[in-house]
Amino acid sequence: MKPLNVVLCFLLRERDGVRSVLLGHKKSGFGTGKVVGVGGKLEPGEGPMEAVCREVLEETGVIVRPEALVPAGRIFFDFPYRPELNMDTLLYVTRSWEGEPAESDEIAPEWYDVERLPLELMWHDAGTWLPLALDGHGPNLRIILNEDNATVRAAVPL
């Protein structure tokens, strides 16, 4: 089964020596109730960077330009027990945007200290790849989920 093509974008800012990342409380759709990255599925005919700019605008009201996006890795979320959920996910970070993040129907955005990510509120796998992506290590991983479609069976190089 063909995976869904997905993008995630992490806005990074530094204030008073503290590096923060914009994450969001998901209010609807897949992963409701979790803290997640901003992003979503590509629309037909759309390129990944185009999708990032659209999703960031839809979910947070912030304008990000394609030139400001830095590729930050690729994660294949592999759900062997629900293969229709498989997602091939491109990660991006950006340090430059216009506007202030605001709540939407999909996401309530919030800044988190990169050194104290809210991993207990996120997908179980986030601890495996998110710190690597935010530190510029460009993780390239297949995350294989367990039968509960939540906990991690394995993380293997792509």
Ligand SMILES: Nc1[nH]c(=O)nc2c1ncn2[C@H]1C[C@H](O)[C@@H](COP(=O)(O)OP(=O)(O)OP(=O)(O)O)O1
């Ligand atoms: N194991 C996992 N760990 C994680 O951190 N994020 C995951 C994940 N599996 C999926 N995701 C993310 C990637 C993607 O941003 C999101 C699902 O895409 P969407 O936000 O587009 O879903 P929705 O159901 O809200 O879609 P729409 O109804 O089309 O808005 O879930």
